[in-house]
Amino acid sequence: MIIDCxxxxxxxxxxxxxxxxxxxxxxxxxxxxxxxxxxxxxxxxIRESLEGAQLKMQRERGSDVTIFSPRxxxxxxxxxxxxxxxxxxxxxxxxxxxxxGLYPKNFVGVCQLPQSPGVPPKNCIPELERCVxxxxxxxxxxxxxxxxxxxxxxxxxxxxxxPIYEKMVELEVPAMIHVSGxxxxxxxxxxxxxxNGDTTAFMQFLTSDIxxxxxxxxxxxxxxxxxxxxxxxxxxxxxxxxxxxxxxxxLLNNVYFDTCVYHQPGIDLLTKVIPVDNILFASEMVGAVRxxxxxxxxxxxxxxxxVDKVEWLSAEDKEKIYSGNVRKVFPxxxx
Ligand SMILES: [Zn+2]
Numbered sequence: 336m337i338i339d340c341x342x343x344x345x346x347x348x349x350x351x352x353x354x355x356x357x358x359x360x361x362x363x364x365x366x367x368x369x370x371x372x373x374x375x376x377x378x379x380x381i382r383e384s385l386e387g388a389q390l391k392m393q394r395e396r397g398s399d400v401t402i403f404s405p406r407x408x409x410x411x412x413x414x415x416x417x418x419x420x421x422x423x424x425x426x427x428x429x430x431x432x433x434x435x436g437l438y439p440k441n442f443v444g445v446c447q448l449p450q451s452p453g454v455p456p457k458n459c460i461p462e463l464e465r466c467v468x469x470x471x472x473x474x475x476x477x478x479x480x481x482x483x484x485x486x487x488x489x490x491x492x493x494x495x496x497x498p499i500y501e502k503m504v505e506l507e508v509p510a511m512i513h514v515s516g517x518x519x520x521x522x523x524x525x526x527x528x529x530x531n532g533d534t535t536a537f538m539q540f541l542t543s544d545i546x547x548x549x550x551x552x553x554x555x556x557x558x559x560x561x562x563x564x565x566x567x568x569x570x571x572x573x574x575x576x577x578x579x580x581x582x583x584x585x586l587l588n589n590v591y592f593d594t595c596v597y598h599q600p601g602i603d604l605l606t607k608v609i610p611v612d613n614i615l616f617a618s619e620m621v622g623a624v625r626x627x628x629x630x631x632x633x634x635x636x637x638x639x640x641x642v643d644k645v646e647w648l649s650a651e652d653k654e655k656i657y658s659g660n661v662r663k664v665f666p667x668x669x670x
Contacts (some may be wrong), residue, residue, distance in 0.1 A: 336640065338670070339393075341511065341557055341593050341617030342401035342442075344431060345387045348380040351430065353410070358423060362415050371422045374430070381433055388621050390441060391613045396618075396639050400670055402661070406430055406475050408524050410515035413483035417451040417458065422463060424449035432470040443668060444472035445511070448499075450481040452488060456499035467506050476501070477510035477554075479536050484519030484528050491536055492543030500549050507666045509553035509591075514534040517533040525623040533561025537590065541574055541582070546589045553589055553664050555615060558623075559596035564608045583610070591664055593617035594638045594656070597624055602641035611652045616642060617658050623659035 354374050360365040389401060405427035412420055428446045435444045446466035448459040466472040477499065480486050489495040491512075503510060514532035515524075522528040533556045539658060556563065563570065571582055579585050591613050596602050606614065618638045628635050642648070642656060662668055 336400075336670070337398040337616060338659055338661045338668075339398045339597055339618050340555065340615045340621070340665075341403040341619045342389060342403045343406045343619070343622060344384075344403060344427075344434060345406045345621050346384045346416065347406065347430060348376050348384050350374050350376045350380075350482075353424070354426065355411075355423065357420060359414060362419065369418050369422060371425060373483045374426055378428070378433070378437060381430070381437060385438065390438070392620050393441060394619075395536045396637055398618075398639065399618075400440065402441040402445055402474065402668075403419060403431060403434060404511075404664070405441040405447045407447075407513050408429050408516045410447045410450075410476070410478060410513075411483070412450040412478050412515055413452060413485070413518045415451075417449070417454045420451045421449040421462070428462065428466050428470070428472075431472075432466075435471070443670070444470055445474040445476060447472075447476050448478070450478050452482040452485075454481075455498070456496050459499060460502050463499070463502060463506070463508075467508055467667070471667075472508075473665045474508045475510050476513040478515055479512055479532055479539070482518070483515060484517040484522045486535075490543075492545055497548070500545070500552050503547055503553075504551055509555060509664050511555040511557055511593075512573065513557060529558055529623070530561045532646055533558050534563055535561075537561065537563045537570070540586050541570060541579070541588055542577070542613035546586055550588070552590065555591045555593055555664065557595055557603050557617065557619070559594065559601060560592040560609070564592065564605050567608045587613055591615055591660065593619075594637070594642055595619045595623075595636070596641070597635035598628070599641045599644060602638065603645060606642075606645050606648060606656075611648065611655050614656050615664060616657045630667050 433442045435442045517524045517528040618636050620636045626634045
């Protein structure tokens, strides 16, 4: 069985974008009273949006199920205020719930949170509980920077975040660390802000005691862990200089990396550096990079081809990467 632990609903019907635009228009009018409203999306539209895209690619690439969440760049936590984010997030999560209802064998839900800059993350708990308890979602995407590239909220090791961690432990759900769009022109969203977010989160974990306080808390750092595997020696050395235990002991019971790395040498490096037990298969399709690599003739994000080709991975190792590790990291996954 092949489980892709990282997919977003990037192909949602255009009504979703129209809702978001209207929401942003409303923000310009000081007398506007925001309300949740409705999307007006039919089940047929949802089917149509998936059949030619994610479902087709699952079939073509031979993956069985995708752990599916709302479009990450669309979370836009920096847009508007807490109410804006709450209304938008509820719609986005409800849409994922409908997708899973229509295709229960192909998708399992993960939620976004109604985060907003300066607003305590504990305010997101009701939506997290709704998604896990009512919708059967198995995880969440946690944005370490709701300010979209401005990094104005406290770091992930600050107690500001602890109520969410407590709830994650209680519900047995892991979080994928996932930034959203960039409001900082220095940082291209998927090319720089994403990779920065991944790398930054890892270093925040390294310098903190989060995993002493929450020994069962689990995070997935997507996009192959940002710059982390490539610079593993630097991180090992920094931990050593700080008199911290080796990384295996310090955080590898809690931190996992996905395989959203879009070329063979990158996957080779990931699988050489990071223990097999800490790697989860993912492609993020249909996502950040949509083209075909002229050097291979295949889509850049067809990551299964790279993992399959890694010679030093045994069949047992590959089974862990493709499905075994997901069951460990997502205890609520039933499949
Ligand atoms: Zn993503």
